[in-house]
Amino acid sequence: MARSPGDRCALLLLVQLLAVVCLDFGNGLHLEVFSPRNEGKPFPKHTHLVRQKRAWITAPVALREGEDLSRKNPIAKIHSDLAEEKGIKITYKYTGKGITEPPFGIFVFDRNTGELNITSILDREETPYFLLTGYALDSRGNNLEKPLELRIKVLDINDNEPVFTQEVFVGSIEELSAAHTLVMKITATDADDPETLNAKVSYRIVSQEPANSHMFYLNKDTGEIYTTSFTLDREEHSSYSLTVEARDGNGQITDKPVQQAQVQIRILDVNDNIPVVENKMVTQFYSRLTIS
Numbered sequence: 024m025a026r027s028p029g030d031r032c033a034l035l036l037l038v039q040l041l042a043v044v045c046l047d048f049g050n051g052l053h054l055e056v057f058s059p060r061n062e063g064k065p066f067p068k069h070t071h072l073v074r075q076k077r078a079w080i081t082a083p084v085a086l087r088e089g090e091d092l093s094r095k096n097p098i099a100k101i102h103s104d105l106a107e108e109k110g111i112k113i114t115y116k117y118t119g120k121g122i123t124e125p126p127f128g129i130f131v132f133d134r135n136t137g138e139l140n141i142t143s144i145l146d147r148e149e150t151p152y153f154l155l156t157g158y159a160l161d162s163r164g165n166n167l168e169k170p171l172e173l174r175i176k177v178l179d180i181n182d183n184e185p186v187f188t189q190e191v192f193v194g195s196i197e198e199l200s201a202a203h204t205l206v207m208k209i210t211a212t213d214a215d216d217p218e219t220l221n222a223k224v225s226y227r228i229v230s231q232e233p234a235n236s237h238m239f240y241l242n243k244d245t246g247e248i249y250t251t252s253f254t255l256d257r258e259e260h261s262s263y264s265l266t267v268e269a270r271d272g273n274g275q276i277t278d279k280p281v282q283q284a285q286v287q288i289r290i291l292d293v294n295d296n297i298p299v300v301e302n303k304m305v306t307q308f309y310s311r312l313t314i315s
């Protein structure tokens with residue numbers, strides 16, 4: 024039966040489309056990632072996996088530090104279609120941090136199934152990110168597929184308190200300085216993820232000695248200490264001592280321990296007292312002059 028040019032064109036398009044579909048779903052090393060929240064069910068492939076020629080790669084897998092994750096196992100699995108299609112024996116292997124590089128022993132894999140299990144509690148402050156490579160090997164250890172990457176991001180928990188950089192901070196300021204003059208700056212660091220409130224440090228003055236009116240103001244975000252008024256008087260108090268504290272989570276009150284530090288501020292002298300002459304002495308001096 025003769026076909027019109029339009030029919031031939033449509034047929035050609037259909038053949039091309041079929042070829043694309045065959046390429047897209049042909050052999051390849053697949054990676055399935057098991058969502059911790061879905062309790063072991065694989066992610067739907069087309070929303071979380073991207074077909075890249077013959078391998079599946081994933082958006083980063085996220086695992087929380089400080090938790091027993093063993094019930095989420097296997098956390099990932101690689102698979103090559105060649106096992107079924109060519110009927111050959113394939114073994115799988117992973118390399119990278121946590122397996123073949125320190126910290127060792129975080130992950131173990133099953134060379135027959137390609138499953139990846141986690142065996143340790145993660146510490147984001149030690150290793151915030153794992154980059155693993157998965158391989159499909161033939162019986163002689165040769166790569167049957169292009170190796171693929173599996174990225175694991177470790178999610179932060181607030182398991183570190185702010186730590187002051189010094190136990191005692193020392194500063195000084197001239198007496199009679201204007202209100203809102205910068206005296207000094209204190210600092211505490213927090214080892215948690217700086218992108219989160221877990222590492223957001225807030226400062227506070229707990230007490231002042233001598234405890235007359237509040238002479239200093241501490242910026243809770245920057246740790247800068249300012250004068251509150253112009254009434255600092257060295258002849259009245261030559262130094263002040265502050266007890267300060269640093270909290271994380273943007274200063275929220277928790278049951279966690281809170282570190283304190285001391286701040287010593289010396290009040291420096293200015294020449295603000297006019298000399299007073301003792302009148303009695305002067306009289307005696309002049310009377311002695313008159314007699315002689």
Ligand SMILES: [Ca+2]
Pocket residue numbers: 088089145146147148149182
């Ligand atoms: Ca940690």
Ligand SMILES: [Ca+2]
Pocket residue numbers: 088147148179180181182183214215216
């Ligand atoms: Ca942490």
Ligand SMILES: [Ca+2]
Pocket residue numbers: 181182183184185213214215221222223271272
């Ligand atoms: Ca923290």
Ligand SMILES: [Ca+2]
Pocket residue numbers: 198257258292293294295296
């Ligand atoms: Ca003075």
